[in-house]
Amino acid sequence: MxxxxxxxxxxxxxxxxxxxxxxxxxxxxxxxxxxxxxxxxxxxxxxxxxxxxxxxxxxxxxxxxxxxxxxxxxxxxxxxxxxxxxxxxxxxxxxxxxxxxxxxxxxxxxxxxxxxxxxxxxxxxxxxxxxxxxxxxxxxxxxxxxxxxxxxxxHPHPGAVPRITLPAGMPSRAWLKMEQSLAWLGLDAPESLLGKSALELGSAPGGAAWSLLQRGMKVIGVDTGAMDERVLNHPRYDHIGLAAGEVPFDYLPERVDLLISDMNLAPDVALRLLEPFEDRLKPRWLILTMKMNDAGIEAQLPALIERVRSFTSGPVYAKQLHANRREVTVISQRA
Ligand SMILES: C[S@@+](CC[C@H](N)C(=O)[O-])C[C@H]1O[C@@H](n2cnc3c(N)ncnc32)[C@H](O)[C@@H]1O
The missing domain is CATH 3.30.2130 (VC0802-like)
Known part of the structure; x- marks a missing residue:
């Protein structure tokens, strides 16, 4: 040009x-x-x-x-x-x-x-x-x-925003964050995730899990916080009511298709907790949010992204999506 x-x-x-x-x-x-x-x-x-x-x-x-x-x-x-x-x-x-x-x-x-x-x-x-x-x-x-x-x-959608708004009555705003993240990964077609599995660290109260359940996935949530009853009682949902660092790995499946981390922790702590799950579950896709609570943490973002690259096998991208508040979303797809 x-x-x-x-x-x-x-x-x-x-x-x-x-x-x-x-x-x-x-x-x-x-x-x-x-x-x-x-x-x-x-x-x-x-x-x-x-x-x-x-x-x-x-x-x-x-x-x-x-x-x-x-x-x-x-x-x-x-x-x-x-x-x-x-x-x-x-x-x-x-x-x-x-x-x-x-x-x-x-x-x-x-x-x-x-x-x-x-x-x-x-x-x-x-x-x-x-x-x-x-x-x-x-x-x-x-x-x-x-x-x-x-x-x-x-993000492939015009303006990086899929044509969906947050519906009333969702378990949390994380529903829209998840929908926007899936669209970025090209996983928003109705059948893309049907029958696939996900594990989410920091799952309460359950907006993201609700999005994935609606898309036909099996979901395991890890959180000590209270889950929305609709999510908790869903036949394809399993809950582990422990902190991520306390989950015995024999509670986990051999693999999952999608690993999510949405814990309200300092990013370096969240990454330390996430890495063993990534190693063990070898997910095809990773979606993680990193809290950017101040300019000091923002300045560490390149190093934090490098750290994610060190334990994932595919390319890693970070963006602040429109539904993110003081955080960025990081995605990766296994090579
Ligand atoms: C932003 S909320 C998650 C929202 C959720 N993804 C949803 O879809 O509604 C952050 C969550 O991280 C959880 N959390 C914080 N530290 C955690 C830890 N060490 N292990 C698991 N969950 C943790 C909190 O209990 C809180 O529910």
Whole structure:
């Protein structure tokens, strides 16, 4: 694509300070913040960026090159052709994404804009892996146009947010965290997890387990806290009412398909407890949340991710998903 000196990054609601700190720590001499709106920051590059530059920020669910602003579908088409982009996907999503998801009415507006843009933009057939991000703010605000390359590190859904909101009456908000994490791993099709098994460290009160049970999995939860009765009484749910460090390994199956850690502990403590379960259960997929309670812990994130890499066999990615609060989600798929 044509050269752009600006990088854009989205973030969860309230995530701007963490994102700016992370970009400063990773690319301080190279990138400086340019403009900032809630949940969207652009950075200016001080020297030319290579075409394959990746921001690689855990606090940015979506990031890439900025290609400018537009007010109409025709202007979007112009920005894309000026940038010389061969894109095969168009993601249209709202700038403001709440922690409980985006409503159907908002998606309807996004779909209308997408249809208008598709009429005038020629997307390449097949998959070039290049995605156009069209980010829609308030009425009257110009649309923001960016681009990123699709990869396993990036959530595949527009805006990194599947089209689901937190339903009323779930055992906990962790239901939505789990749904967003499964979508990132590409496991959100209805039959993907049918008959598969999961073990969750830190399972109470049970929103995540409820999501997995609804998807037809067998689930073992480990927690000393009280579980939601619907989860506890589910025929495919087994509970171990112990702390993770106290679980005798002969209580465990030989393997599970999915290992989850969602313990409200300091990340280094959670990782120490998780590692033997990963070794023993050799899960195909790992989903773990790491609490980022202050800037000091955020600064340790690269080292914490390296630590996860040291005991998993596949690639490891970290992102703050929209349903995460002061935490990031880490995923890995066994090589
Ligand atoms: C954020 S909540 C988990 C939410 C849960 N995943 C859900 O779906 O509702 C954190 C949980 O970690 C549990 N926890 C903290 N330390 C733990 C340990 N050492 N072993 C197991 N669970 C632990 C707490 O009891 C608490 O229920």
């Amino acid at each position: 044509g050269k752009s000196d600006f990088i854009f990054a989205t973030c969860r609601t309230g995530g701007e300070p963490s994102l700016k700190r992370e970009v400063l720590a990773r690319h301080g001499g190279l990138l400086t913040p340019a403009f900032m709106r809630p949940q969207l920051i652009t950075f200016k590059a001080q020297t030319p960026l290579p075409a394959d530059f990746e921001l690689g920020a855990a606090f940015a669910p979506v990031s890439g090159f900025s290609i400018g602003m537009a007010r109409t579908a025709a202007e979007v088409a112009l920005r894309i052709s000026e940038a010389g982009l061969q894109a095969s996907m168009l993601h249209v999503f709202p700038r403001v994404i709440g922690e409980d998801g985006v409503t159907a009415e908002v998606w309807q507006r996004m779909d209308q804009i997408k249809a208008e843009v598709e009429q005038v933009c020629l997307l390449t057939a097949g998959s070039s892996g290049q995605v156009i991000d069209l980010i829609i703010g308030e009425e009257g605000e110009p649309w923001f146009v960016g681009t990123h390359r699709a990869s396993a590190a990036v």
